Amino acid sequence: MAEYSYFGPIAELVSMDALPLKGAIQENALGLLTRQGVLARNGMIQEIGEHEKLLPFAKKAGAEIHIFDTPLVALPGLIDCHTHICFSGSRARDYALRNAGSTYLEIAKAGGGIWDTVTRTRQASEGELIRGITTRVGKHISQGVTTIEVKSGYGLTTEEELKMLRAIRKAGDSVPADLISTCLAAHMLPRDYAGSSKEYLEMLGNELLPRITEEGLSKRVDAFVEEGAFSPSDILPYLEKAKGLGFEITVHADQFTTGGSQVAIDCQALSADHLEASTSKEVSALAQSDVVAVALPGASLGLGCGFTPARALLDAGASLAIASDHNPGSAPMGQLLTQAAILGAREKLTTPEVFAGITFRAAAALNLSDRGILRKGMLTDMVLFPTNDHREILYHQGSLQPVYTIKKGKIVYSKPEA
Numbered sequence: 303m304a305e306y307s308y309f310g311p312i313a314e315l316v317s318m319d320a321l322p323l324k325g326a327i328q329e330n331a332l333g334l335l336t337r338q339g340v341l342a343r344n345g346m347i348q349e350i351g352e353h354e355k356l357l358p359f360a361k362k363a364g365a366e367i368h369i370f371d372t373p374l375v376a377l378p379g380l381i382d383c384h385t386h387i388c389f390s391g392s393r394a395r396d397y398a399l400r401n402a403g404s405t406y407l408e409i410a411k412a413g414g415g416i417w418d419t420v421t422r423t424r425q426a427s428e429g430e431l432i433r434g435i436t437t438r439v440g441k442h443i444s445q446g447v448t449t450i451e452v453k454s455g456y457g458l459t460t461e462e463e464l465k466m467l468r469a470i471r472k473a474g475d476s477v478p479a480d481l482i483s484t485c486l487a488a489h490m491l492p493r494d495y496a497g498s499s500k501e502y503l504e505m506l507g508n509e510l511l512p513r514i515t516e517e518g519l520s521k522r523v524d525a526f527v528e529e530g531a532f533s534p535s536d537i538l539p540y541l542e543k544a545k546g547l548g549f550e551i552t553v554h555a556d557q558f559t560t561g562g563s564q565v566a567i568d569c570q571a572l573s574a575d576h577l578e579a580s581t582s583k584e585v586s587a588l589a590q591s592d593v594v595a596v597a598l599p600g601a602s603l604g605l606g607c608g609f610t611p612a613r614a615l616l617d618a619g620a621s622l623a624i625a626s627d628h629n630p631g632s633a634p635m636g637q638l639l640t641q642a643a644i645l646g647a648r649e650k651l652t653t654p655e656v657f658a659g660i661t662f663r664a665a666a667a668l669n670l671s672d673r674g675i676l677r678k679g680m681l682t683d684m685v686l687f688p689t690n691d692h693r694e695i696l697y698h699q700g701s702l703q704p705v706y707t708i709k710k711g712k713i714v715y716s717k718p719e720a
């Protein structure tokens with residue numbers, strides 16, 4: 303039997319409908335609807351319309367009715383298309399050392415860096431990893447995030463990577479947000495691997511990726527293309543192999559040096575993420591491709607370095623998504639909305655450009671066509687903020703907390719005092 307739910311009145315509904323997937327968006331381009339109701343049927347949007355007209359219809363359908371007596375602004379449920387929230391341990395020591403002037407190498411020598419997280423994640427049981435993911439997902443949901451990409455990449459052996467991906471899947475079964483898992487076994491060459499980068503990547507392609515497919519653990523493969531990680535020439539055969547096995551590709555690109563974004567373009571990746579080091583050459587190449595550029599302001603804030611050239615990417619015609627990169631090393635904050643608002647202020651992005659980056663353009667980076675827009679037939683994933691003016695949301699830089707997060711037609715978070 304069909305299950306209906308109804309939400310209204312919504313003072314201002316920001317549907318994000320009918321906006322371009324690529325390029326700049328004018329400040330006044332948002333089609334704002336006032337005093338709306340949303341009717342969900344089996345988790346999908348059945349109808350959006352004037353509250354007074356839609357409410358009687360919802361009642362007749364036997365919907366679970368949610369009436370709001372204070373002004374609320376609705377956005378599509380936020381989408382965080384790049385995180386590393388499956389990990390164990392803390393890197394607070396690294397953070398303090400870095401801010402006190404230690405170099406990357408000095409921190410690594412003191413036992414810090416990615417390898418520290420690898421060691422702790424390997425020591426953790428699957429259950430511990432699941433609990434860590436679940437806690438972090440809960441925080442994201444309270445900020446209005448309803449879809450979260452989660453990468454592996456702290457296991458770096460076949461069995462440890464599988465452990466991480468299983469933990470992500472099991473956590474995903476019990477949390478109300480959708481978790482989209484990605485295999486990032488090509489994060490770094492593990493220190494304890496007795497072989498070259500090329501041999502490690504061949505092992506991943508021949509051994510790990512087929513097991514992931516067998517167990518149905520992930521459809522996505524990511525790689526860190528960077529000096530000190532993997533070179534473009536080493537990584538391309540691995541990504542081609544992954545594509546051949548049916549995986550979708552995404553790339554950590556141009557974070558400190560360029561080269562990664564061209565890899566993403568060459569293997570028709572869904573997205574190229576980071577891009578802090580991209581120059582006008584990379585910006586225009588990305589704009590001419592269908593690769594979504596993903597800015598990760600949380601990493602810029604965590605490392606105290608420059609931001610992704612978001613304005614230049616949009617002006618050149620690229621698609622721009624914004625994600626939290628939530629990870630224990632460079633981006634421990636994990637507050638998508640705060641980071642998107644800060645990027646917007648720093649890079650001079652319009653309100654719709656920022657909203658697009660955390661809704662339908664982030665959905666495109668994950669190749670998901672059923673979310674990121676409030677429209678009939680899409681998922682009823684929605685976040686409601688306590689205001690009657692959508693501009694208040696970015697103005698408060700994340701401190702205006704949602705009062706409700708709705709996932710597939712159900713309230714999955716409500717602010718305690720709401």
Ligand SMILES: [Zn+2]
Pocket residue numbers: 384385386554627
């Ligand atoms: Zn990352």
